[in-house]
Structure formats: structure tokens, C-alpha cells
Amino acid sequence: MTPSALALNRFGLGARPDDAPPADPQRWLLSQLEAYEPLPAAWKPLRRTPALVDVWNTMQRSVRQAPEGQRSGIREAYLREGRTDYVAAVGARTASALQTATPFVERLVHFWSNHFAVSVDKPLIIGVAGSMEADAIRPHVLGRFEDLLLAAVRHPAMLLFLDQAQSIGPRSPMGARSEERQQRARGLNENLAREIMELHTLGVRSGYTQEDVTEFARALTGWTLPGDAGAATGATFRFVPALHEPGARTVLGRVYAEGGEEQAKAVIRDLVAAPATAQHIARKLARHFVADEPPAALVQKLADTFTRTGGDLPSVYRELIASPLAWQPASAKFKSPWDWTISSLRALGRSTVPPARAAALMTQLGQPVWRPGSPAGYNDLAATWAAPDALMRRVEVAQGLVQEAGAGIDARSLAPRVLPGALSEATASAIARAESSGTALALLLVSPEFLRR
Incomplete structure (x- = not known):
């Protein structure tokens, strides 16, 4: 992952389609x-x-x-x-x-x-x-x-x-x-x-x-x-x-x-x-x-x-x-549900979400806002969020977000803009072979590169 991609995705909240990778x-x-x-x-x-x-x-x-x-x-x-x-x-x-x-x-x-x-x-x-x-x-x-x-x-x-x-x-x-x-x-x-x-x-x-x-x-x-x-x-x-x-x-x-x-x-x-x-x-x-x-x-x-x-x-x-x-270029951090949701919405160009929808999304993904259940807060480790059932929920949410986004977003051109210097050949190929534009977009949101920062 390039320094620009790290700045946008590791230190920031995820790139938006119109974000130019920072020169410095x-x-x-x-x-x-x-x-x-x-x-x-x-x-x-x-x-x-x-x-x-x-x-x-x-x-x-x-x-x-x-x-x-x-x-x-x-x-x-x-x-x-x-x-x-x-x-x-x-x-x-x-x-x-x-x-x-x-x-x-x-x-x-x-x-x-x-x-x-x-x-x-x-x-x-x-x-x-x-x-x-x-x-x-x-x-x-x-x-x-x-x-x-x-x-x-x-x-x-x-x-x-x-x-x-x-x-x-x-x-x-x-x-x-x-x-x-x-x-x-x-x-x-x-x-x-x-x-x-x-x-x-x-x-x-x-x-x-x-x-x-x-x-x-x-x-x-x-x-x-x-x-x-x-x-x-x-x-x-x-x-x-x-x-x-x-x-x-x-x-x-x-x-x-x-x-x-x-x-x-x-x-x-x-x-x-x-x-x-x-x-x-x-x-x-x-x-x-x-x-x-x-x-x-x-x-x-x-x-x-x-x-x-x-x-x-x-x-x-x-x-x-x-x-x-x-x-370090390796994407070592697995995104929490909050990180992933915000970066997905930013990648899709969303600037607002109905409040009730936002609250429901985080509940669906297992990280309801201000509700960790303990004063220790939510865990910051991959093992907490990378279980198979949690990943399946992300697939379901990704499909829903893509449907809400509507037609007109080309995942092939979007992928390198939101993952500058980080898009693998395997993910680019999977997006290109997708049976529909919606499937391609959902694949981008649940790709290994997008799940990490």
C-alpha cells in the first residue's frame, strides 16, 4: 500500500471517489x-x-x-x-x-x-x-x-x-x-x-x-x-x-x-x-x-x-x-464494523445517511454506537471482528448499500480511486468478471484490501 493510500485509509476514514491522493x-x-x-x-x-x-x-x-x-x-x-x-x-x-x-x-x-x-x-x-x-x-x-x-x-x-x-x-x-x-x-x-x-x-x-x-x-x-x-x-x-x-x-x-x-x-x-x-x-x-x-x-x-x-x-x-x-505498507489492521461501514459509505460517495438507518446498520454489524456493554469499550483486535458470521453480515450489508447507491457506479474505475496503490490483481480481476455492476461493487467493499487499512 502506498503512503497516499495509508494516509487515506489507515490514518483517515477511507477514500472518497473524488479524493485526490495527497501528494505529501x-x-x-x-x-x-x-x-x-x-x-x-x-x-x-x-x-x-x-x-x-x-x-x-x-x-x-x-x-x-x-x-x-x-x-x-x-x-x-x-x-x-x-x-x-x-x-x-x-x-x-x-x-x-x-x-x-x-x-x-x-x-x-x-x-x-x-x-x-x-x-x-x-x-x-x-x-x-x-x-x-x-x-x-x-x-x-x-x-x-x-x-x-x-x-x-x-x-x-x-x-x-x-x-x-x-x-x-x-x-x-x-x-x-x-x-x-x-x-x-x-x-x-x-x-x-x-x-x-x-x-x-x-x-x-x-x-x-x-x-x-x-x-x-x-x-x-x-x-x-x-x-x-x-x-x-x-x-x-x-x-x-x-x-x-x-x-x-x-x-x-x-x-x-x-x-x-x-x-x-x-x-x-x-x-x-x-x-x-x-x-x-x-x-x-x-x-x-x-x-x-x-x-x-x-x-x-x-x-x-x-x-x-x-x-x-x-x-x-x-x-x-x-x-x-x-x-509500513502491509495492511495490518482489520477494520471494525464502524470503520468498515464509514469507509464503505465514503467510497460510495454518500454524505448523509438517515439516522435510524445508521443506527440499525451498526446494530446489524455487531457494533452499535455507544453500546459496547462494558466500560472497556469495543475491542481493537482483528480476532474480535473477523469471524465468519461477522463477515457474512458485511456481505449482506454491502449488498444493501450497493442497492441504495443505485446504478451508475463503475466498480472497475472506482476501485483504484478508493484503494490507490493497494488494489491487487486478484481483486481487480474478480471485479472485472462480476456478473453485474452491483455485484462488482459489493465485491469491492468486501475485498481483502478494503476490509483492512
Whole structure:
């Protein structure tokens, strides 16, 4: 595969029929760091996080005030409204990927959204899942990792998904009051603390203990959703001192003095600076862009840059682009269903897809948007997506996409434009021998070269 093809397909989201292969692939990728639009047109009509949290708060208040027999109906109405917001956000995400002039950065948005995964398998977050990508991931994808991390873990979708909004310090004023009244206390919840350490920063088997998780969870108490005034002020996060566990905390051998909201932020700052975090982030980026087993030298180079710059993400991206190890001609990465769907639609010249159709496609292919089922997100390895039944679903979807595209697309002329320098003689021959133009086009979309990037 030529460097131009790699820029379009490995680093980008797939070539479009009218895309000219970049004469200077590295410069083309670097230029996108300056041209990226954090909130593109497709996202602008959607409700933003403060408005969605207001809907959540209204639902919660209505449930508390309603008679027992009416509460399920209120929740069901909220879920229906949330489903509408979810589908609209899937449509916006898809349209952005199809229309973007900065596909490398758009791919980074998808990467970080999966790194900080939430899942609408937990139905009550369905309305705010898309707004997390719009308001927490997109604005910070070209900033500092610490800022991206804070925006993601303090977004209402994450606070609800990992039950942080339910966490209360046992010795906090609110916890003590509940005990005095002999009420069932909500208690300390460790989910967010554990996932920040295990998934977002240090990584598994990096030396932290269960006591570190518990202590960090105590520091995080008080981090919750904004109150009823949030929509008016534009707030998406609130610290409630009455929920916060008092006292100093010891995490990974370091003592953090009582400091309210700043206590947990100080822990996070040190987690970001830890060598294990640099290695974890570097390995995930290299695995996503280069190979399931990325070159150790590339991982170390990215980790060193992360550490040297204090987690400046554009510096890490520039190091990735500059490394010859990221430009090996073999297409080592098997496309996930999302990657493959977006690259197929781009190859067919599509710029929009009805939102409900986009959501249904991803469900059919086994990678529904913002629904990985686990805080770990979707796996980035070929073994997850290359099973025979999954490939058969791609064949079925390819046939459907070709039918939607209609007549007039010549696969023989399209193939070298969307796979510049990568089209094999075997695939070109199969396309030429196809019994119909539609079959030829479907063969292109499920060819070995198109399935990889």
C-alpha cells in the first residue's frame, strides 16, 4: 500500500471517489490538526449536555413526586425521548464522518470516545451518551490528556454509567445524616475510581491495589451531576461538599490532604503523569493505527513524547505520523464494523445517511454506537471482528448499500480511486468478471484490501 493510500485509509476514514491522493501524506495529516472543527454542522442542531441534564433532572424530580403507580410511565417516557436523542446523535456522528475535511482527527474522536466508553446498555444514559462525544471528547481531542480525561469522567453520561452520581462518603455530612435517620445509605461506589485507573490511565496490572481504588473513590465523593439550575448556567458537573468523605487520602503511596473537589483532581494529575499511563496510552494508539501487536519501539517513542510534553496529545499524534514504523505498507489492521461501514459509505460517495438507518446498520454489524456493554469499550483486535458470521453480515450489508447507491457506479474505475496503490490483481480481476455492476461493487467493499487499512 502506498503512503497516499495509508494516509487515506489507515490514518483517515477511507477514500472518497473524488479524493485526490495527497501528494505529501504526512503534511496532509498534520494540516488537519489546524483545520479541525470541534462541533461540525451535523452536531449543531442537537441538544447539548446542559439541556439533556435538565431533562434528566426533571424526570427524576417527577418520579420522586409521583404516586408509585405512575413512576414507571414517567421513566418510559424519558427513555422514549432519550432514544430520539440517541438516534439523532448517531446520525450526527455518521454525517460528520462522511463529510469531514479532517478524517484523521475524526478518527481520533472515535478512538477517544471508545477509550472513555459509556454504554447505553444502561438505559437511563441513552439520552446523554451522544452528548458526551460532542461536549467532552470533541472539544479536547487536540488538547492535553488531563483535560480530556477530566471532561470525560465528569460528563453526566460517565457519572451515571459508572454510578458516581450515587456515591456518598460514609462519614460525609450526608452519610452521617442518613445513618442518624436510619435510612438506607447509598454508600461509597468505586466504579469510577477503578475504571479511571484500570482503563483510562494506568492500565491493568500496573501496580495499584484495591486499597488504592477505595481511597481514590473516597476522594471522588461529591463529584456528581449539576442540580436543577444547571441548564440555566450551562453547567454539566457539580461538586457537592456534603457528599464528600472528609480526611486525607493515600493513593499509590502518596498522601493527598483534604481539599474538597481538588483532592481527586490532584490524584488524577498524578495518575496522568505516571509512566504506566504514558505506556498505556501509547500502546493503545499504536495498536489502533498500526497493528494489533504494535512495534515496541513505536510504543516507547509515543510514551516518551507523552511524558516529555505532559500529555500534550497533538505532540503524540505528530510523533505517530513522523515514525516510519507507522507507515509500513502491509495492511495490518482489520477494520471494525464502524470503520468498515464509514469507509464503505465514503467510497460510495454518500454524505448523509438517515439516522435510524445508521443506527440499525451498526446494530446489524455487531457494533452499535455507544453500546459496547462494558466500560472497556469495543475491542481493537482483528480476532474480535473477523469471524465468519461477522463477515457474512458485511456481505449482506454491502449488498444493501450497493442497492441504495443505485446504478451508475463503475466498480472497475472506482476501485483504484478508493484503494490507490493497494488494489491487487486478484481483486481487480474478480471485479472485472462480476456478473453485474452491483455485484462488482459489493465485491469491492468486501475485498481483502478494503476490509483492512
